[in-house]
Amino acid sequence: MSTTYHAAAVVGCRIPKSKIFLTEKVRECEHNIPESRIKDDEFCAKCGKPLWVTLHKTIPEYNRDMNTLCTFRVFDIEWEDFITVAGPGAVSEVANDCEKPSQLIHLPASDVRKRMERGLEKIGLWDDNEFGIWAILWGS
Known part of the structure; x- marks a missing residue:
C-alpha cells in the first residue's frame, strides 16, 4: 500500500x-396523521415507516461523476x-x-x-x- x-x-x-449539496425533508409515510401527532411521533403507527426522511441531493449544474x-x-x-x-x-x-x-x-x-x-x-x-x-x- x-x-x-x-x-x-x-x-x-x-x-x-451548503450551496451545492442540499437536503430536503419529505414525508415518507402517506397515511393521514393529525398535524398535532406529526410533531411528536417519529414513526407512523399504521405502517411503521418514518414520518419524515431527509433527501440529499446536489444542484443540477454539479456533475459529481x-x-x-x-x-x-x-x-x-x-x-x-x-x-x-x-x-x-x-x-x-x-x-x-x-x-x-x-x-x-x-x-x-x-x-x-x-x-x-x-x-x-x-x-x-x-x-x-x-x-x-x-x-x-x-x-x-
Whole structure:
C-alpha cells in the first residue's frame, strides 16, 4: 500500500458546500396523521415507516461523476466546508515531490475571472470575495 500526496495551485472561486449539496425533508409515510401527532411521533403507527426522511441531493449544474460545476473542474476536499472551482486552464498540479508540476495555467487571471463570473453568476454562485489563487493539498 502506498500513499500519494497531491498539491494544486488553483485560480478559481471557493463556494460553500451548503450551496451545492442540499437536503430536503419529505414525508415518507402517506397515511393521514393529525398535524398535532406529526410533531411528536417519529414513526407512523399504521405502517411503521418514518414520518419524515431527509433527501440529499446536489444542484443540477454539479456533475459529481465528472467532478465539474458548469463545466469548471471542482476540487472537493472532504473535511473542508467549501469546494474550490477552478477556472478554465487555471490549475497547476503536482503529485508527490518527484514529479514536475503540470503547466496548465495559461490564461491571465482576469480572463479566468470573467469566464467564471459569467458561468457562476447565472446560477447565483458567484462571489467576488471568494475568487483568488487557492492552494489545495490532499492525499490518496
